[in-house]
Amino acid sequence: MTDTSTEAFTPIHDPSTRGFASDNYAGIHPEVLAAIVAANGGHQVAYGEDVYTARLTEVLTEVFGRQAMVYPVFNGTGANVLALQAATPRWASVLTTSSAHIHVDEAAAPERVGGFKVNVIDTPDGKLTPQLIEAYPARVEDEHFAQIGVVSITNSTEVGTVYTGAEIRAIADLVHERGWVLHLDGSRLSNAAAALGVGLRELTTDAGVDILSLGGTKAGAMLAEAVVVLSPDRVAGATFLRKQSMQLASKMRFVSAQLLALFEGDLWRRNAEHANGMARRLADAVADIDGVRLVTEVEANAVFPILPREVSERLMQRFRFYFWDESTGQVRWMCAWDTTESDVDAFAAAVRAELAAP
Known part of the structure; x- marks a missing residue:
């Protein structure tokens, strides 16, 4: 026995x-751990067709807007690779800071798995600005250069600084003017919002972010992140890319339950x-x-x-x-x-x- x-x-x-x-x-926050245990009773349909994932979608559309599409995943690197793949054409590249996690700390997964080049800009504080982006030699229409398709920022940044909503909006306006997509690595988005005393929406949807890697693990979860598509017309294929990126959980209810514990309340x-x-x-x-x-x-x-x-x-x-x-x-x-x-x-x-x- x-x-x-x-x-x-x-x-x-x-x-x-x-x-x-x-x-x-x-470790895991007790409320998150309790949510995992509570989700453990009985059977639920696999691969996201469960009541917990359905409720998570309801909650996060309340947070980020009715247009939001929610894709729970296992980890932050997977979330970033999936989000950037969905937003980047095959011929395009991603522009970010030289301290960005996708450049420094993901073992080239965005480039090796995602299949796109990451271009970087040196910054004094880990933050991009419209001025820095405008000064970058993007070589538009140069067939020898991987054309910029996405700009990726992190909030809070890898060096501990925080973007305000106004700073993100200024970047978003320039990015959209050029026909690009704005991605936000939000592994510590909760810390940024708490530092500024604002909600999550003010730093994402309302600021012009198109696709978000929403962090849960650093906020108290065990293994739970999500890709949240905020501009469905600017990205494509997230449903299929999640599976191809090995981020589709069969027992997704346990990932979704963790995120519910974090984001359904405060x-x-x-x-x-x-x-x-x-x-x-x-x-x-x-x-x-x-x-x-x-x-x-x-x-x-x-x-x-x-x-x-x-x-x-x-x-x-x-x-x-x-x-x-x-x-x-x-x-x-x-x-x-x-x-x-x-x-x-x-x-x-x-x-x-x-x-x-x-």
Whole structure:
């Protein structure tokens, strides 16, 4: 007989351990976990023909507009590849920042799996502007150049900055004027919206975004993201591309249930506000420490300080984080929905002690 006692599932890790390398380190929010358990009873039709996915579509069309089309997927890279494939003609390319996740951290999946080239622009703060896009040599109608078809932005950005709705609208107007499509990588869209005190729609539909990779995992889910088509006339084939991209879940109800737990109410906002608040607390706690240099303002849930390399290396033996810029010694500290004040205070105290050590 199978042992179903709780002892069979004793954690093998120290549940008190906290890392600051990524908000992906956090577990599943209890409300999300409860939603997965609640969805586990009985049979539901596979591949998205279930009541949970139907309800998710209702909820997200209320959030983003009646025109929105919702495609739950497993992970952020899959969401980005699927969204960009659906928006990019075979002969076109994607324009983004040099720090963009689709360029730096997805092992060339957009190019290798998606089949399109990614062109990049260097930016001082991880954000594109109309001026930067206009200055880019797009070589329109040059058959030797992969023509730009999509502009992709991230909010909040990979360097922790946040686009306002007005900034996105300015980009969208230029993008649409040129006949292109605007994609938003929203793996941390919840953090951006919470930081600005606005809704998700203000930073997407109302700002002119055409297709969205909606993040759930960093907001407290286990494995749940979604591609949300906001301009159906500008993209094509998402239904088929999801299957070809190996992102069509047979038991989709469990993916949809997670996103429902986040977005049917305000859990996404509560989690994001908490993570953002912990990042600000961490920045404030180390701001007066001699040897710590905060080169950027905390806008969402990331802190990017510069410390002496040997200090960071000693701290990394006890706390998980990594170097963001090896040449300067800049590191990245991320806070999550479950980061506590005591986590932050203990880490800040360790930073202070290391810098005070002879």
